[in-house]
Amino acid sequence: MAELNILEAIRSAMDEEMERDERVMIMGEDVGRKGGVFGATDGLWAKYGDKRVLDTPLSEGLIAGAAAGAAIYGLRPIAEMQFADFVYPAFNQIVSEISRMRYRSNGTFGVPMVIRMPYGGGVHGALYHSQSNEAYFTSTVGLKIVAPGTPADAKALLKASIRDPDPVLFFEHKKTYRLFKEEVPDGEQVAEIGKAAVAREGSDLSIFCYGYMRFCALEAAEALASEHGVQAEVVDLRTLRPLDMETVLASVAKTGKALVVHEANRFGGFGAEVAAAIAEQGFEHLDGPVTRLAGPDVPGVPYHHNLEDWFMLSPAKIVEAAQTLAAY
Amino acid sequence: MAELNILEAIRSAMDEEMERDERVMIMGEDVGRKGGVFGATDGLWAKYGDKRVLDTPLSEGLIAGAAAGAAIYGLRPIAEMQFADFVYPAFNQIVSEISRMRYRSNGTFGVPMVIRMPYGGGVHGALYHSQSNEAYFTSTVGLKIVAPGTPADAKALLKASIRDPDPVLFFEHKKTYRLFKEEVPDGEQVAEIGKAAVAREGSDLSIFCYGYMRFCALEAAEALASEHGVQAEVVDLRTLRPLDMETVLASVAKTGKALVVHEANRFGGFGAEVAAAIAEQGFEHLDGPVTRLAGPDVPGVPYHHNLEDWFMLSPAKIVEAAQTLAAY
């Protein structure tokens, strides 16, 4: 057992998997000697060398496409996008190739690779270092999308992602990297992709969230309980695709009310799918409208802290939305 | 007045706008002498010359990015993606640049351009000539998304798109290009972007659709009325972003039941937003679950007609879903 924050948990997952399986390699911008701009690969270059921890040219299309080729060939690449905001040059490879290879070859070629992407706002990164762009990928069939919110989940889910026979996009919220530490079991802890977790039990309404919003929702739930007498259940989705509707619906059946929370823009965000699925499959349980709380519909998080604060969700904003829904 | 199909309506809109405004130009692959692979620009190269109807190299990133530069400079480019399936190399320009330019410059730079994209299946085009990938763009703040279903709408909305001060993605369903003709008024018919239309009145349930699905939904509505005594209202959304929630909610208020229909994959598709918005804002009107009927969650339309038929929606499938919902 070690006390790790999310960044350390991620590093340790990669280290253990590289140790375990020679086919695992890391590639990306500045992942080598520098150890990544957030330090996620710190020390791995020294340990595994120039080739298995490979500094690529500044070309995201290359990173994704060459990783795909290597995965087809038999390796298990972990590709890092320096920021999720910079994944778009790789979009063609991800949606045309990586997500479709297995289906189009009738299962004869697979692309077992992971793309790690630091995402999210609240870090003074403005429009291009703050994006929560998961919806572009959650709507892409053939990908699996993971977005952990705790160190233990980060480690166990990253290990599962590396071992998965299919491509996994692994979203790491930058604001959670060093947010808190927790005991993380050593060694063979591999989670199952596709399972949500009830992070806090409650009876009055269900809050569905992931990543940094898990942290905010839990804080909000404490405030709701202590200050407003509202018992919120907090469900951390953890995997966005495939979505664990069983856990989601069980929670809605229990509380009758669903609040879907994410930092990304509201219109067409991932929350739309969660809300629509609840509204359709959980209709009989609902005694209030499925409510979304999400980032405002502007093209990005603006920079100045006045503006950034305006954009970002917070425990206080969650409390407000939850109260309104609870009072419905 | 002329009897036009959708392809002719689109050509005529471009012709009239180029005639009216010297800043309007067309650029794309094979749009010049060949007149486009579907013939949408047929005759325009001969009329307006090599520069205003510009055959570009085979580089979609270039097409979008250079059009953006030209729009910033003061032109009004219409960029053609040969198939919507091939837009991904341009994704970075569209979502990082074109959609965000106005916001990030606080309104001092605009990108008045149109991207025309033939999309949709049922044309034996398989995984890469059949995509309905509108959800990648409807979730992108800063873009406007138009998807007409009739010749008159196609013409009036394309004219509006060309005149719009902001970037518009114009989705043309390939299967509708020559599907039917109708009288289309000549000259200055410019529609308002952002308005849905009730294509058929009904009282029992509302079908929300766009593009080719408008045609299928109307056929289904006839069958529902004549064979099953169900009066379906068909709402053609026409503009997907901004979405005309006023018209949508008015219809739901009337019928109490919403069926959202689109050809694209279900999970995270545009229908999720429509359904989630109805479920939230129309909750009090609903007397049945907001239901989605959409393409199956496979990574693309498969080729062999056995498989393609399995994938594609049809009037019969809409009738079935509508009956189930109506009986709720």
Added chain:
Amino acid sequence: MNAKLAANPRHRELGLSDDEVLAMYRQMLLARAVDERMWLMQRAGKIAFIISGQGHEGAQVGTTWPMRRNQDWMAPFYRSIAATMTFGMTAEDIITAHLAKADDVSSAGRQMPGHYGGAPYNIVSVSSPVGTQVLHAVGIAMGAWVRGEDVVAITYFGEGTANQGEVHEAMNFAGVHKLPVIFVCENNGYAISVPLEKQVGGLSVAARAKGYGFPGITVDGGDVLACYAAGKEAHERARTGGGATLIEARVVRLTSHSSDDDQRRYRDPAEVESLKQHDPRGLFANELRTLGVLTDEVDERLRAEVKQEVNEASKRAEARPDPDPATAGRFVYAEEGH
């Protein structure tokens, strides 16, 4: 020329026996015959769409010939009938794929005609967006380099495609690490209707290689042995740590872009007519005849063999079952035991 050729035939200088050049010639005949059969089937309504390799066979057979089957890898494109067949695919594989039958090795009927691929042959499944396969080839070469394995990757694409950003990213990376990869650009002068001078600044794709730090050469795609020589040298270079090569083969597109296109809309009849003189099949036959390696008798025998092979392959392919819609939802993700 005759005398010189006869005295010192090029193919022997290149280390090819008479039997081998005849085998190459036969491979070209076979690819062409399959290709022509596809057009017939398309016209007969059995195939919805066909995209042809006619005129490109010399470049393909020549450059693929030195590749080691079951060891090297290929990332082809939609005109790669001859290349994929040289690398192991059979006439029946190709025809089955075009008919989109349930046991088509490329995609089980899921992809359009022309989307080759075959796990048993180390041929990566190809998609439609042009140029994406170039990165896969580079990724395979990178994989081999990281693992220290003796593998060469070869990839094929057109000159229009050379202008895609991904191709640039791929070539640059190959240059940085001297990866064992061969880029073959089949320059047929057109990207659908858009001619070379509107596609390629500077008019030479091969010239770009210098900007990536590896050799780029231009060969006459009508000259099979020149293509073979270029491919062999590139393969040798890749295998021995010398890195990548870009081969630009100047070829002719003998057909319209595809069965959906009509090149008379944008190409001069005289230009189209003149292309036949550059047909690599005829040029190779002439050369081999001049050398006495190919005789009327041999040619007739080969043509008869090829015809029979295509007939039988077609018959067997047509008899195969169509895909079952109940399978259409499979293999979105890996399935247990697959």
Added chain:
Amino acid sequence: MNAKLAANPRHRELGLSDDEVLAMYRQMLLARAVDERMWLMQRAGKIAFIISGQGHEGAQVGTTWPMRRNQDWMAPFYRSIAATMTFGMTAEDIITAHLAKADDVSSAGRQMPGHYGGAPYNIVSVSSPVGTQVLHAVGIAMGAWVRGEDVVAITYFGEGTANQGEVHEAMNFAGVHKLPVIFVCENNGYAISVPLEKQVGGLSVAARAKGYGFPGITVDGGDVLACYAAGKEAHERARTGGGATLIEARVVRLTSHSSDDDQRRYRDPAEVESLKQHDPRGLFANELRTLGVLTDEVDERLRAEVKQEVNEASKRAEARPDPDPATAGRFVYAEEGH
């Protein structure tokens, strides 16, 4: 050298008067002073992040100098402090942008420091994903070409960025139509921590121009007048229908990549130390002193002027209002009357 220089000074040969070279020198001093002030403000906690142009000023001032303000266009990058200032932005504009004030001309405080832009100056607003601006410059050049207008576009980017696919697509298109555009690659040998030899196959960005059919030249970015000469020639070429030019200026990055980076993690102390010898400001000062154009007295006056300008600009910038959150939802789309 002194004698030769004095007899036939380079700048006069290039058509620059003594006053003009002093103005160029002053421009470099000013850009450097603003840049240094940004770092101070960053350390004082007034600015969250800074990305610097120190060491790049020679290349920027030299190549921008021939551009016509209010007629030509610029698509800069995050190190373009000197370039944007040479093209019209003031010290106050730059500092206001860094402080993210409500009336910052670039973005009204919406973008991070280093994201220059200014409609009044024909400077396109730049984003963070590297290389996207290169296509905008080409699009502007295309627009001018389509409309027959006398406009040249110039764009700036690093050598790591040169490996993005979009840059390739842009350059190829410029080559095809001989568009009036100038590509300036400021090659400082690093893309954050990744050195040139792991970025650029062949090690020369300029060499790529040949593959697009236009001239590519390498200049010493420490030599302002060489950069000016290259920019002037490129501008002349663009203006007169001769098409594009790629200028690769070999520069030094005198700072870490940004305030978030520490280059000691990946760069030798000796290497970092040696960079100062290539500081274009010092080199230019030396040259002008040798010529007698710059004296101690003039240098002191200029430095004093510049210092005062920066002081005053900072004061005014700091006094400006912060953005009002009530405005954060505006300008997603065009607003009436804007």
